[in-house]
Amino acid sequence: PDAALAHAAPATGTRPAPPRATGGTRLVAGVAAVAVTTVVAVIAMLAIALPAILDGSGAPAAGTGERTAPTRANEAGAGGDEPAETPGPETLLTPAAIGEAIAKFEAASGGTKFAQLTVYPDRASADAPTAGRRAAFDNYTYGKGADAAVRSRPSVAITTGDAVVDLKTFAWDALPALMSRAERTLKVPEPTNRYVIVRAAWAFNGDAPTMFVYLADEYGGGYLAVNTEGKVVRTAPADS
Known part of the structure; x- marks a missing residue:
């Protein structure tokens, strides 16, 4: 029996095989x-x-490594491009430029009535009644492109008495056609000066407000006299 048990026992140092896993x-x-x-x-x-x-x-x-496309504002910078300046008129002798000048004179004088207005291509002046003084006027000047009209001095040589006129009552839209007519009829072939004068009263137009369109050169000049409706009431050529 001892020999049989010795034969059946595993050898020393040998591990028994693990049992097989079941299903x-x-x-x-x-x-x-x-x-x-x-x-x-x-x-x-x-x-x-x-x-x-x-x-x-x-x-x-944030932090994923992906970038969003930059906006136009970001590309241009925080402030962006500065807006371009709007150029001023080349001449004051246009309906729009004269309308702007009249608005400047009204703002400076505090009123809408004037005894006289003179407009050159690059500057203008107007004579407005002086507050509290009968038949007294102040002269205001305006330069092309200026921000405002300014009082320059007391007016002199005003020949219209107390007469005043609202300058906006004139048909300024007719001015381009009047300038062309002056070129054709005033016999100033190469004018070196062009200007417009408005008077609150003119004796040769029944003391009514009148606009004068002038052309001149070094030898003299002529004018068209025009009523508030833009109609020519008198033509005075250079050789008349």
């Missing part, structure tokens, strides 16, 4: 492996999606 054990191990893999995948997805969810905008979160 149930293999199933549990497979389920555990799948569960671990699923958890790892979910954690990886959350690591990717969570920053965008927390950002709330749907845009790449």
Whole structure:
């Protein structure tokens, strides 16, 4: 019997073979492996999606390395380009420029009535009644492109008495046609000076307000006398 037991016992230092897994054990191990893999995948997805969810905008979160396209304002700088300056009129002898000059004179004088207006291509002047003084006038000047008209001095040589006129009552839109007519009829072939004068009263037009369109050169000049409606009431050529 002792010899049989000795023959059946394993040799010293030899480990017994592990028992073979049954079908149930293999199933549990497979389920555990799948569960671990699923958890790892979910954690990886959350690591990717969570920053965008927390950002709330749907845009790449800060620090992701993606850049959004710069806007035009950013490209131009914080202040952007300064607006270009609007050029002033080349001459004051246009309906729009004279209208602007009249507005400047009204603002400077505080009234809308004037005894006289004179307009050259680059400057203008107007005579307005002096507050509190009968038959007294102040002269105001305006330069092309200036921000405002300014009082220059008391007026002199006003020959219209107390007569005043609202300068806006004249048909200034007719001025371009009147200038062309003056070129054709005043017999000043190469004028070196062009200007317009308005008087609140003119004896040869029934003391009514009258506009004068002048052309002149070094030998003299002529004029068209025009009423407030833009109609020529008298033509005085240079050789008359």
